[in-house]
Amino acid sequence: MPQFISLEGSEGAGKSSAMKVIAAELSQWQVPFIETREPGGESNAEQIRELLLHSAHLEAKTELLLMFAARNEHVVKVIRPALKAGQWVVSDRFVDASYAYQGYGRGLQWQSIENLEQWVVGETQPNLTLMLDVDPEIGLKRAAKRSQKDRIEKEAIEFFENIRCGYLQRAESNPRRIKVIDANRSITSVKEQVIKQLSYFKQSLLNP
Numbered sequence: 001m002p003q004f005i006s007l008e009g010s011e012g013a014g015k016s017s018a019m020k021v022i023a024a025e026l027s028q029w030q031v032p033f034i035e036t037r038e039p040g041g042e043s044n045a046e047q048i049r050e051l052l053l054h055s056a057h058l059e060a061k062t063e064l065l066l067m068f069a070a071r072n073e074h075v076v077k078v079i080r081p082a083l084k085a086g087q088w089v090v091s092d093r094f095v096d097a098s099y100a101y102q103g104y105g106r107g108l109q110w111q112s113i114e115n116l117e118q119w120v121v122g123e124t125q126p127n128l129t130l131m132l133d134v135d136p137e138i139g140l141k142r143a144a145k146r147s148q149k150d151r152i153e154k155e156a157i158e159f160f161e162n163i164r165c166g167y168l169q170r171a172e173s174n175p176r177r178i179k180v181i182d183a184n185r186s187i188t189s190v191k192e193q194v195i196k197q198l199s200y201f202k203q204s205l206l207n208p
């Protein structure tokens with residue numbers, strides 16, 4: 001059965017290198033897979049991403065609705081067809097990000113996010129989520145070395161502290177699916193933890 005893996009984490013957690021590690025592992029396992037991302041992963045969704053990350057100001061509810069509008073295009077046109085065709089899907093972010101960023105970060109109602117999730121995502125849930133947990137002070141320092149900040153990256157540190165709480169709360173409520181990786185440590189350590197979690201996951205598929 002093709003599997004759906006998502007990767008989460010706040011700014012500077014090291015998602016890009018973790019994506020590379022996941023792709024390398026899946027290639028080694030010789031499973032067919034696609035790599036995708038949110039917001040985005042499909043042409044309309046990528047246009048919505050532009051609006052989300054580069055417009056001047058967006059109301060919090062608009063931000064949430066656009067995240068789910070992009071997600072609907074992504075789920076219907078990319079994720080479901082890939083899984084149906086027997087391909088694994090690895091997504092750089094998925095619905096947990098909406099709970100963390102729009103729920104905890106922006107303070108929007110949990111219930112509204114749950115309703116949208118049920119409506120848009122339904123049963124198309126990740127089988128495994130690797131969550132890179134980083135102290136925002138460390139993460140933001142790392143992210144500062146990169147190119148220009150987008151609209152969301154410009155938020156204050158308190159916003160990212162709330163996001164971290166949101167992610168950890170999601171992990172606590174979904175311990176079977178969400179595996180927390182300590183991303184405060186070196187890139188090498190993060191890579192090792194990712195490989196370890198993937199190998200546990202593979203074992204769980206072989207011995208359900």
Ligand code: TMP
Binds near residue numbers: 015039067099101153
């Ligand atoms: P990225 O920097 O990982 O490409 O993600 C883009 C930004 O979008 C990042 O700041 C997190 C944010 N985001 C949300 O706020 N809610 C969501 O549901 C998703 C998928 C991303």
